[in-house]
Amino acid sequence: MEFAIVAPLFFLLIFGMIEYGRMVMVQQVITNASREGARRAVLDGATTTGVVSAVNEILDSAAVDSDAADVIVSPDPPENAGFGGAVTVTVQIPFAKVSWLPSPMYLGSTTLEAKTAMRRETVQ
Structure with missing residues (x-):
């Protein structure tokens, strides 16, 4: 009897821990x-295609579906940022596409995002 009362709360807690x-x-993984x-x-010589493939390699090696991720390189192409100019790489992925649960309970509509900016290493 007591388990029937506690079981739904227990399973909700377990699935919540799995999801979070x-x-x-x-x-x-997307930050890395x-x-x-x-x-x-x-x-020098960086291309948008090379950047996207580097991001996808990291995602695939961590068993995160790279097809579900959006990779945004700004400026595009990266060589448009001059000497010392910032290049930003943003990776976005809807959590519903990478969840281990068939239908996420809490984070289904959340989009995970990681953004990194670095300065170009070019010769003047």
Whole structure:
């Protein structure tokens, strides 16, 4: 009898921990991916395609669906930022596309985002 009263709350708590744990994990992965993309973008000869592929490699290696992610490089192409100019790489992904639960209870409409800006390493 007591378990029937406590079980729904217990399972709600467990599924909530799974969902929020996955959200923190994916947020860390996209933060690392945006940082790696920005590192690639600030080098001489960097292209938007190269930056996006660097981001996708990090996402795929962490089992996060890179097809669900939007990668925004600003300026596009990165070489348009002059000497010492900032290049920003933003990675956005809807949580519903990366959740381990079939239908997320709490974070279904949330979009996770990570943004990294670095200065170009070019020769004057």
